[in-house]
Amino acid sequence: MSYQYGQEARDRISALGQAAVANFIDEVPLAFRKPFYERQPAIPGFRRGTPPEFKKKQERLVGHLVHPQLGPKGDNDWKLFAALWLAWAKNRLGVDFPVNDDAFLTPDSGLAFLRRLADQFPDSPRETVERLFCFSGFADHADALVALGNFHPASTLARDRMINELPGRLDKIEDYIEIAEPAAEETAKRIDQFESDLGSLTKRMELVASAVSDADSDVSSLRTSLDEVAASAETLEKLVQTLEAAGKQASESTSDFNSRAESLEQNLEALSVKAQKWHEFFAEISELKE
Numbered sequence: 001m002s003y004q005y006g007q008e009a010r011d012r013i014s015a016l017g018q019a020a021v022a023n024f025i026d027e028v029p030l031a032f033r034k035p036f037y038e039r040q041p042a043i044p045g046f047r048r049g050t051p052p053e054f055k056k057k058q059e060r061l062v063g064h065l066v067h068p069q070l071g072p073k074g075d076n077d078w079k080l081f082a083a084l085w086l087a088w089a090k091n092r093l094g095v096d097f098p099v100n101d102d103a104f105l106t107p108d109s110g111l112a113f114l115r116r117l118a119d120q121f122p123d124s125p126r127e128t129v130e131r132l133f134c135f136s137g138f139a140d141h142a143d144a145l146v147a148l149g150n151f152h153p154a155s156t157l158a159r160d161r162m163i164n165e166l167p168g169r170l171d172k173i174e175d176y177i178e179i180a181e182p183a184a185e186e187t188a189k190r191i192d193q194f195e196s197d198l199g200s201l202t203k204r205m206e207l208v209a210s211a212v213s214d215a216d217s218d219v220s221s222l223r224t225s226l227d228e229v230a231a232s233a234e235t236l237e238k239l240v241q242t243l244e245a246a247g248k249q250a251s252e253s254t255s256d257f258n259s260r261a262e263s264l265e266q267n268l269e270a271l272s273v274k275a276q277k278w279h280e281f282f283a284e285i286s287e288l289k290e
Contacts, residue, residue, distance in 0.1 A: 003086060003100045005078040005137035010068060013081075013135060018066045024135050025058060025084055032087035033058070036080055078137075085135055092128050093121050110138030114147035125154035 005013075013021060025033070037057045038049065046053035064077040090097045098116055110133065117129060129151050133144065141147075 002079070003082045003137050004105055005082060006105045006139055008139040009137045010078060012140070014066050014068060016134075018062055021065050021135075022058070022062045024088070024131075025062065025081075028084050028088045029091060030054075032091065033084060036083055036087075040080070082137060085132075085137075088135075089132055092132070093117075093124055096120075105137065105139070107139055107141065110136065111141045111143050111147055113138055114144065114150075118147065118150040122150070123157060124151055125157055126151035127154055 034054065037054045040057050042048050043053055043056050043060070046056055061077060061080060064074070065081055068074050069077065086097070098120060113136070114129070114133065117124065126148060130148060133148070
């Protein structure tokens, strides 16, 4: 028989408010909620089976729980919430969560339920059981706090688990130590070898440093020689430029000399012609004298 919700429990949960009820339902994994929502009537304007429709159905359910409806519709809402509450309990405590054997709820049903949980799930955190009882269909009971005292807080359970696990952890630590001792000896040998190799490497580094120092000296000498070569090249370049200018000037002088020689040759030819004329002139004078 499934769990039921009495009127006192309905009033208690409705008084918690919409946010508290919605947060509790959200703690139920979607894989558990989805089958319940799929069996609910479709909502107009939403595509069936889509996340927006599930969200809308949940909002509608929360609204009905906070503002309960009368009649069969209200009973169906609380039956759906009871199924979600049971899914929450199984997700937190285990799938072997007890079923409800009572046909009708009594004022002592909640106390009996807590005692049964204490017997079946003694290691359940008190915070989980308190939240489970708060959203359950049971009425509050004066001895509920005493029954909840059978459960330990989550921090205490974690501490007890750690204490209980200490012997096993110590055994593991001892096993690790036995395994680690030979490894430590091997590591020590490797460290000694490493120190020896490091000494050899240091000597090699010193030789390399000396070679680098000699190379620096050679590079310095080479740089000096290169500077001298550069200076000589600069001097040679200036000399070439001077010779190039002198050659250009000599070319110009040669051209001028050629022009003068050509002019002189022309003058000589003219003079030769004049000399011929003078010779003829003197020959005519000699003939006239005769």
